[in-house]
Amino acid sequence: MMKKESLEVMSSREIAKETIEMVLKNAYITEHAVPGQFLHISIVGHTLRRPISIAAINQKEQLITILFKKIGSGTTALAAYPVGSSVDALGPSGNGFPIHDLPTDKRILLIGGGIGVPPLYYLGTTLKAQGVEVQTIIGFQSKEYVFYEEAFKQLGETYVVTNDGTYGYAGYVTDVVNEVQAFDRYYSCGPAPMLQAVTKEFPKKVGYISFEERMGCGVGACLACVIETNDAAGYKKICQDGPVFAANEVSI
Numbered sequence: 001m002m003k004k005e006s007l008e009v010m011s012s013r014e015i016a017k018e019t020i021e022m023v024l025k026n027a028y029i030t031e032h033a034v035p036g037q038f039l040h041i042s043i044v045g046h047t048l049r050r051p052i053s054i055a056a057i058n059q060k061e062q063l064i065t066i067l068f069k070k071i072g073s074g075t076t077a078l079a080a081y082p083v084g085s086s087v088d089a090l091g092p093s094g095n096g097f098p099i100h101d102l103p104t105d106k107r108i109l110l111i112g113g114g115i116g117v118p119p120l121y122y123l124g125t126t127l128k129a130q131g132v133e134v135q136t137i138i139g140f141q142s143k144e145y146v147f148y149e150e151a152f153k154q155l156g157e158t159y160v161v162t163n164d165g166t167y168g169y170a171g172y173v174t175d176v177v178n179e180v181q182a183f184d185r186y187y188s189c190g191p192a193p194m195l196q197a198v199t200k201e202f203p204k205k206v207g208y209i210s211f212e213e214r215m216g217c218g219v220g221a222c223l224a225c226v227i228e229t230n231d232a233a234g235y236k237k238i239c240q241d242g243p244v245f246a247a248n249e250v251s252i
């Protein structure tokens with residue numbers, strides 16, 4: 001269950017252009033988090049909380065890693081939090097990726113773009129520990145934004161794509177899907193146009209997609225995060241029902 005918690009900043013460093021890796025300490029979050037969940041962070045000087053995915057958990061040492069891009073005043077202010085300061089967050093928030101129904105002999109594909117990459121790392125490490133074979137495609141704008149390539153390589157075959165071709169394969173994540181081995185299920189996180197392209201690419205596969213579009217209240221009240229669904233209800237809220245959905249459940 002999500003709780004309001006205080007997390008201590010243990011380290012913070014820039015690992016790629018405008019991209020921060022921050023390690024936080026908190027017992028409750030490390031005990032309860034599952035891959036695909038996020039922290040809803042209150043940042044000094046900002047009324048609305050900012051959602052940031054959990055990128056890794058070290059249960060023994062009660063550490064949580066988050067990776068975020070400085071895109072505006074909230075994330076820039078968060079990047080300036082010094083070691084030893086405390087971060088106020090609601091968490092672990094969101095539903096997370098379904099993983100327990102997956103037999104250990106399966107092979108899966110992770111597909112991430114930009115700030116959608118972080119939750120897939122936590123997912124990949126968890127699945128690998130479960131005995132699942134992991135393959136990854138990660139996409140970035142250009143070379144200087146690439147992060148966690150080596151970390152994903154430790155999990156399995158990894159393909160890096162840059163939009164401008166300055167590193168790895170050139171183009172979009174969907175341009176390298178022919179390179180990967182046959183897989184049983186995919187998990188994807190990234191901007192909506194990327195998720196749309198990914199679901200179109202694999203119409204017959206079981207897939208789960210996670211949305212990182214803008215959120216407002218984060219508690220189901222403002223409808224800023226509504227997404228169209230294929231069922232009778234017609235819509236769901238990313239903040240309450242997501243951020244993860246079955247690929248065939250939503251229309252992007």
Ligand SMILES: Cc1cc2nc3c(=O)[nH]c(=O)nc-3n(C[C@H](O)[C@H](O)[C@H](O)COP(=O)(O)OP(=O)(O)OC[C@H]3O[C@@H](n4cnc5c(N)ncnc54)[C@H](O)[C@@H]3O)c2cc1C
Nearest residue numbers: 050051052053068069072073074075115118212213214243
């Ligand atoms: C469930 C979830 C998980 C997320 N996980 C991560 C993560 O792990 N790492 C990470 O870096 N980011 C993540 N994000 C996105 C992150 O929440 C936003 O980047 C952040 O809230 C921006 O705050 P800001 O104050 O810096 O920018 P603002 O000052 O609020 O905005 C600056 C500019 O960026 C645009 N913008 C704001 N939010 C988004 C967004 N979500 N997508 C695209 N453009 C946006 C605004 O329209 C504006 O032009 C996640 C979002 C969600 C919903």
Ligand code: FES
Nearest residue numbers: 216218222223239
């Ligand atoms: S963010 Fe307000 S309803 Fe989802």
